[in-house]
Amino acid sequence: MELEEIGVVRNNFEETQSPDLMRDSESVLQIYPDYEDGLYEIETNDFLQVLFYLHLSDGYELVAPRRHGEDRGVFASRSPHRPSSVGATVVELIERNGNKLKVRGLDAVNGTPVIDIKPYADPFDSSSLDEDELKRNPREKVRKLTSRGDTEGLLLEAGQLHGHFCPFLSLGVVAAQFAVSELGESAPDMEEAIAIVETNSCFSDGIQYVTGCTFGNNALIYRDYGKTAFTLACRGGDGIRLYFSEENFLEEEYPEARQLFEKVVEERNGTEEEEKRLKRNWREIGFDLVTKPAKDLFDIERIDTPNLPDYAPIYEDEYCDSCGEKFMAPKGVEKNGQCLCRNCASEGYLQLDGSGLKEIND
Numbered sequence: 001m002e003l004e005e006i007g008v009v010r011n012n013f014e015e016t017q018s019p020d021l022m023r024d025s026e027s028v029l030q031i032y033p034d035y036e037d038g039l040y041e042i043e044t045n046d047f048l049q050v051l052f053y054l055h056l057s058d059g060y061e062l063v064a065p066r067r068h069g070e071d072r073g074v075f076a077s078r079s080p081h082r083p084s085s086v087g088a089t090v091v092e093l094i095e096r097n098g099n100k101l102k103v104r105g106l107d108a109v110n111g112t113p114v115i116d117i118k119p120y121a122d123p124f125d126s127s128s129l130d131e132d133e134l135k136r137n138p139r140e141k142v143r144k145l146t147s148r149g150d151t152e153g154l155l156l157e158a159g160q161l162h163g164h165f166c167p168f169l170s171l172g173v174v175a176a177q178f179a180v181s182e183l184g185e186s187a188p189d190m191e192e193a194i195a196i197v198e199t200n201s202c203f204s205d206g207i208q209y210v211t212g213c214t215f216g217n218n219a220l221i222y223r224d225y226g227k228t229a230f231t232l233a234c235r236g237g238d239g240i241r242l243y244f245s246e247e248n249f250l251e252e253e254y255p256e257a258r259q260l261f262e263k264v265v266e267e268r269n270g271t272e273e274e275e276k277r278l279k280r281n282w283r284e285i286g287f288d289l290v291t292k293p294a295k296d297l298f299d300i301e302r303i304d305t306p307n308l309p310d311y312a313p314i315y316e317d318e319y320c321d322s323c324g325e326k327f328m329a330p331k332g333v334e335k336n337g338q339c340l341c342r343n344c345a346s347e348g349y350l351q352l353d354g355s356g357l358k359e360i361n362d
Helices: 019-024 033-039 131-136 140-147 151-162 167-183 202-211 249-253 255-266 272-289
Strands: 007-010 026-031 047-053 063-065 071-073 086-097 100-104 113-119 193-197 220-222 229-234 239-243 299-303 317-319 326-328 333-335 338-340 349-353 356-360
Touching: 019 272, 026 033, 026 113, 047 100, 140 151, 140 167, 140 202, 151 167, 151 202, 151 272, 167 202, 167 229, 167 239, 167 272, 193 202, 202 220, 202 229, 249 255, 255 272
Parallel strands: 193 220
Antiparallel strands: 007 026, 007 113, 026 100, 047 086, 047 113, 063 071, 086 100, 193 229, 229 239, 239 299, 317 326, 333 338, 349 356
């Protein structure tokens, strides 16, 4: 077997750092002149697959503790210590300048030999499900991730809903995956499974994504207790409640991240660099948490007869005599002989925002 070295990695990392830090940084793939013609039209691609030789790798173990401490086989991990010392990463192509490709997302150190490059192409390189399968069950990917206990995969997907990765999104993913696996209920069909969340923090987005219970399908219930807790229950069956009691875990286990959060988010006076560091720390903590068993993170309680609301009623419509807009009939207000929406009647209403559920009286 022969491998050709076609170029070399150039960046500021002389030794391996945090994978998240490395992937956030830019690198240059410097392709040797003999292979430059092979780059023709490469700039038409947004993403590339890069194969490189792990020249600093010093042996391997078939089974060993991996990044977050759990034992895994080498072929079930992304360890740089491998039998053939070949690494592979998908990177974003930022620009081409002659024989130099500026990329983002590469987790290889300065001086790493590059042995191949090819475009990343959907659907060949994607794990996307068949379109017909998604039409039959739009949550099939979530079901498969949940059934095999792939909390990291679930977190990656939940991040698309939440917009970023953070510790409490991860806790929501872990709690929901455990509850779904225990009860065998997910992707609710006509409100047969109900999720009850007790906070409107990041935690609730992890719950919504994994369980499929949302406000829109009437399977998500919000109780304004301000607790990092949720219950998954089945109509006519039992339920399970998980409560995260270690509210000071950031201060105790991740003090730097807690200090950055206080400065960047609570005080709103962090620098741009501190914001970037917080995002990196948040992401690392989030992906660390999803490797931990739910029983190590939560107080877990079985509920024999969960208190669930009735099925969502179907309301008749009314039209506001002032603005003409349609609304659910029970939300209307009779005022001066008119049927008005609450806005036109200047009546109070309930609002759920970052501070919780509160009554608004304009």
